[in-house]
Amino acid sequence: TQLLEQSPQFLSIQEGENLTVYCNSSSVFSSLQWYRQEPGEGPVLLVTVVTGGEVKKLKRLTFQFGDARKDSSLHITAAQPGDTGLYLCAANLDSSNTGKLIFGQGTTLQVKP
């Protein structure tokens, strides 16, 4: 059973389109992170959200943490080919907030020029 469900798993869009990736769980998270992983590289942290209802922006990326801290979304505005990659959500389900991250299965995004 996947603790963190990401959707969609694959997304292929044209440059300039908008998209949203979802990360859902039945569990409450103490924090949630989004990573981007490019081919041949390790995941790179994009953002950490901690407070229910929190919204963070990183240029054209908007991250939202659900009010109940069970879900999150990543919205990309006017996607560019450089946004192509694997997007991973990860949550800390451990109340002691250790580095034991649980990852979603990832969303592979392809942005075509």
Place this chain on the structure above:
Amino acid sequence: DTAVSQTPKYLVTQMGNDKSIKCEQNLGHDTMYWYKQDSKKFLKIMFSYNNKELIINETVPNRFSPKSPDKAHLNLHINSLELGDSAVYFCASSQHGQLLSGNTIYFGEGSWLTVV
């Protein structure tokens, strides 16, 4: 300078062999990790060490033995390799084990292990 570096990047070996993957971080972090990413890109924690002390062991087979000679190094030794061990292994580090307050996990570039 690469913050978290691991070697080798690619490793092809036969079933039954023993192999090691080395990891070093030059960030002065206290906590290091090993994660495994399977063919479906699913990333799962294996081990975590804080100041050379094991703090997370996620029911990994005991053929996998991490070793931390000092807090800047966390090596992974695998005995009697099996086909199912084929995956990408990521080393990572963070300032400490607490993930709130902007404490970031930095991942290495991965080691591609193929067991034939």
